[in-house]
Amino acid sequence: MSKSFEFWFDLGSPAAYLAWKRMPAFERRTGATAIHKPMLLGGVFKATGNASPVTIPAKGKWLTGDLARTARRDGVPLSYGPGFPINTLALMRGAIGLQMRRPERFAPYVEAMYGAIFGSARDMREPKEIAAALAGAGFDPAEILALSGEPDVKQALIRNTDEAVAKGVFGAPTFFVGEELFWGQDRMDQVAEALAS
Amino acid sequence: MSKSFEFWFDLGSPAAYLAWKRMPAFERRTGATAIHKPMLLGGVFKATGNASPVTIPAKGKWLTGDLARTARRDGVPLSYGPGFPINTLALMRGAIGLQMRRPERFAPYVEAMYGAIFGSARDMREPKEIAAALAGAGFDPAEILALSGEPDVKQALIRNTDEAVAKGVFGAPTFFVGEELFWGQDRMDQVAEALAS
Numbered sequence: 078m079s080k081s082f083e084f085w086f087d088l089g090s091p092a093a094y095l096a097w098k099r100m101p102a103f104e105r106r107t108g109a110t111a112i113h114k115p116m117l118l119g120g121v122f123k124a125t126g127n128a129s130p131v132t133i134p135a136k137g138k139w140l141t142g143d144l145a146r147t148a149r150r151d152g153v154p155l156s157y158g159p160g161f162p163i164n165t166l167a168l169m170r171g172a173i174g175l176q177m178r179r180p181e182r183f184a185p186y187v188e189a190m191y192g193a194i195f196g197s198a199r200d201m202r203e204p205k206e207i208a209a210a211l212a213g214a215g216f217d218p219a220e221i222l223a224l225s226g227e228p229d230v231k232q233a234l235i236r237n238t239d240e241a242v243a244k245g246v247f248g249a250p251t252f253f254v255g256e257e258l259f260w261g262q263d264r265m266d267q268v269a270e271a272l273a274s
Numbered sequence: 275m276s277k278s279f280e281f282w283f284d285l286g287s288p289a290a291y292l293a294w295k296r297m298p299a300f301e302r303r304t305g306a307t308a309i310h311k312p313m314l315l316g317g318v319f320k321a322t323g324n325a326s327p328v329t330i331p332a333k334g335k336w337l338t339g340d341l342a343r344t345a346r347r348d349g350v351p352l353s354y355g356p357g358f359p360i361n362t363l364a365l366m367r368g369a370i371g372l373q374m375r376r377p378e379r380f381a382p383y384v385e386a387m388y389g390a391i392f393g394s395a396r397d398m399r400e401p402k403e404i405a406a407a408l409a410g411a412g413f414d415p416a417e418i419l420a421l422s423g424e425p426d427v428k429q430a431l432i433r434n435t436d437e438a439v440a441k442g443v444f445g446a447p448t449f450f451v452g453e454e455l456f457w458g459q460d461r462m463d464q465v466a467e468a469l470a471s
Contacts, residue, residue, distance in 0.1 A: 125332045133324045135444035139457050146464055247332035260336050263460055267343055 080109035080272055083253040085246055087118035088172065088187070089165040091144050091155060093250035094195045096262040097187065098153045103265060107272045113183065115172045117165070118249050120238040125247040129162060147262065156198040163194070163201050166234075167225050173234045174224035182216070189214030277306035277469055280450040282443055284315035285369065285384070286362040288341050288352060290447035291392045293459040294384065295350045300462060304469045310380065312370045314363060315446050317435040322444040326359060344459065353395040360391070360398050363431075364422050370431045371421035379413070386411030 084100070086093040100111055122128055131137035148155035168190055176183045193199045193210035200206050208218035224230060241251070245258050252259040254271035281297070283290040297308055319325055328334035345352035365387055373380045390396045390407035397403050405415035421427060438448070442455050449456040451468035 125330055127330045127333060133322055133444055135322045135439075135442050136324060136457075138442060139444070139455055142455070143457075143461070143464075242332075245332050245335060247330055247336070258336055258339070260333075260340075264340070267340075 080107070081112050082109055082268060082272060083114050083251075084111040085114040085116050085241055085249060085251040085253075086187075087116060087165055087249050088168045088190050088194060089162050090118055090249040091157070091195055092262045094191045095144065095147055095151060095153060095155070096250040096265065097191055099151060099262070099265065103269070107269050109272045113176065113187070114241070115169050115176065115234065115237055116241040116246065116249070117169055117234055117238045119164070119166075120235075121241055121246055121248070124238075124242040127247045131162070154196045156195065158194060158198040159200045160202045167222075168201070168207070170225035170230050170234050171221045173237065174221075174227065174230040177230065177233060178224065185214055186216065186221075189216070277304070278309050279306055279465060279469060280311050280448075281308040282311040282313050282438055282446060282448040282450075283384075284313060284362055284446050285365045285387050285391060286359050287315055287446040288354070288392055289459040291388045292341065292344055292348060292350060292352070293447040293462065294388055296348060296459070296462065300466070304466050306469045310373065310384070311438070312366050312373065312431065312434055313438040313443065313446070314366055314431055314435045316361070316363075317432075318438055318443055318445070321435075321439040324444045328359070351393045353392065355391060355395040356397045357399045364419075365398070365404070367422035367427050367431055368418045370434065371418075371424065371427040374427065374430060375421065382411055383413065383418075386413070 084096070086097065088094075104111060130140050144155060172183065172187060172190070175186050189210055190201075193206070194201050199210055201210070211218045211221055244253070246260075248260050250260075250262055252264070252268045254268060257271055259265075259268050259271070281293070283294065285291075301308060327337050341352060369380065369384060369387070372383050386407055387398075389411075390403070391398050396407055398407070408415045408418055441450070443457075445457050447457075447459055449461070449465045451465060454468055456462075456465050456468070
């Protein structure tokens, strides 16, 4: 039986971005497959009473340095575009829509969006920047926009977010190995241990 | 020149307890000396707008499991007495008072108090339990109680807590290598890297 784990993420989370970039090597190393679970982190925060760490200025300042140190160690670019943290509702609908309709294009989409948001710090509040990032990765921006507006796609993101909250998710990234929840890009060693046991 | 780093802690923090238990090996490994900085975490929370993670139930549930996994990996006992999290004001005054008056008894005191709170889960809201824990470690409970009430001891804890906030501390444990702040028992690898650079 092949092993798997759930990876709950939002495109707006720099910690989830770092975890995403580490994922191919992690899957090879553990021999386990990630089940990708898009969720709306804002919805999770609202439901759980949690909030972005940047709402505590001292914590936000530490976190910026911490993520920069981690990105440097990982050899991954990390920068923040204007307006960070951005509203990711439309982008996350695009992610789950592709997962539903064209699953083979899901990972390239996430890769391209994370790259635009945290790799090259595009201003992703701007539709034309989103369109350029999509086109650059071989997507038809109009098609993704249409997909994001489909009622069952919108519903699927709500459903995933509700499922996340029901399972105890309060932040991103979150991993599950069976029923056990692991929060944070800094807990992938514990995820690996749980997969090995 | 010998290397050092600051270790900011409160006796009520289980994460700071885990860091404390790891400290002797960490100091040997890094060749650096911890400068112990007692602070009142409740005061830091109030000043920074931060709060205990247990105020978000889902986060508290994760954290309990996370600290248990970490304690197990470290081979350190971890349990919680009745009334956790307790008010540590008097205990922290005792800590800083010993640091001021009898510095050679500071580490044994912290070790004994952490042991009572998280090692054997005594009900440290009870004066007779505190007294028993102190006596068991060779302290005169009446002397520690008197020390905790001295005005300059009280002032020193306020001063340390204010200094923590001024330096950007928002939680425990917090480490400083020079001006660089590292938060969390799970960031001691970064502290070691900073000490090595």
